[in-house]
Amino acid sequence: MYRFLLSPRWLGALALTLVASAVMVLLGNWQLDRYRGRTEINERIDAGLRMAAAPLAEALRAPAGGPGTAGPAPAEDKVWTRVTVSGRYDPTNIVLVRGRTVDSRVGFEVLTPLVLADGTALLVDRGWVPPAPGGAMAQPTVPATPTGDVTVVGRVHETESGAGAVNRRDGRLETRRVGVSQLARELPYPVYGAYLLLDEQTPAADPVFKAVPVGHTNNWQNFGYVVQWWLFAVMALFGYGWVARREARRAAGIGTTSTPVDRAAEPAPSASG
Known part of the structure; x- marks a missing residue:
């Protein structure tokens, strides 16, 4: 068959x-x-x-290049590691990341370089702030940056894909995506190859900042x-x-029906027959 x-x-x-x-x-x-x-x-x-916060060196290698360069990216298993580090914020090189949504509102995330004792810097995402009156693109009023030594606790966030140009608007660096390498070229010190999503800070962070939520894939x-x-x-x-x-089944004739015979079309038998 x-x-x-x-x-x-x-x-x-x-x-x-x-x-x-x-x-x-x-x-x-x-x-x-x-x-x-x-x-x-x-x-x-x-x-x-x-997890308990680990020293920064356990998750990220320090940058080895000169000013304007970024260090190596974190190993895959170190992304989202909770770390702690101390340094001094550099308020002259704040980075505004525009077009960020928190609680259904579009605003800015504020990244501030934390300069460590060895002269390297780590970009810290201090949180989200709303735009100034006038629209979602209006530069926000950024709370004052703490002076003196600051200790931060946060999670390692790898550089974002699709990072575009970095520009200055009204004296502040501004971008749409956080590309550490691109931002490092605008800064006067070597920068770690990832940034920190702030969880805690000593002294305490300004309550104007809203924590940036982390969505699951x-x-x-x-x-x-x-x-x-x-x-x-x-x-x-x-x-x-x-x-x-x-x-x-078709070739074997299984399941097929023969064409019915139309008896009415047959000639009637003769009387002598």
């Missing part, structure tokens, strides 16, 4: 089905890797909230894609088998 499967047409259809199913399985595996990677990120975010979306691609692979194989079985 199934000898027709050896014909060129059916062998070609089988090859196409197997290739399509293999591609779908590979796409599912790729999404599974992304699901696992994003799950690890979420776990690190949660762990960073619970949508790992379950990737898991849904895994199921979707693997299900498509199974459906492709099932569809090939179903069509082949239907063709075999």
Whole structure:
């Protein structure tokens, strides 16, 4: 019944089905890797909230270049690590990160370089502030920067992707995305290769600042894609088998019905017959 499967047409259809199913399985595996990677990120975010603060040197290597350069990026397992470090804020090089949303309001995140005793600096995201009256792009009133020694506790945040140009507006550095390398070129000291998302500060931070929320990655979306691609692979194989079985039954005459005979169209028998 199934000898027709050896014909060129059916062998070609089988090859196409197997290739399509293999591609779908590979796409599912790729999404599974992304699901696992994003799950690890979420776990690190949660762990960073619970862990005791470690010295900065345990999470980030100090920059080794000269002024205007950035140090190495943190290792993947060090991102979101909770660290503590002391230094002095540099209020002359505050960075405003525009277009940031907190509590459904668009405003600015305020990054301030914390200059350490060795002359290197770490960018600290002190929090979110609303724009000045006049629109979301109106430069905000930034609370005064603490003077003297400051101790901060926060989580290591890697440089953001897609960072664009850095410009000065009304004497302040301004950007849309936090690109540490780009910002370092505007600063007069070597800068660490990541920035710090502030959790605590001594002396205490100004209450005008709102904490910047950290969103978890949508790992379950990737898991849904895994199921979707693997299900498509199974459906492709099932569809090939179903069509082949239907063709075999048709060739064997199974499940087919003969054309009914229209008796009314037959000539009537003669009286002598």
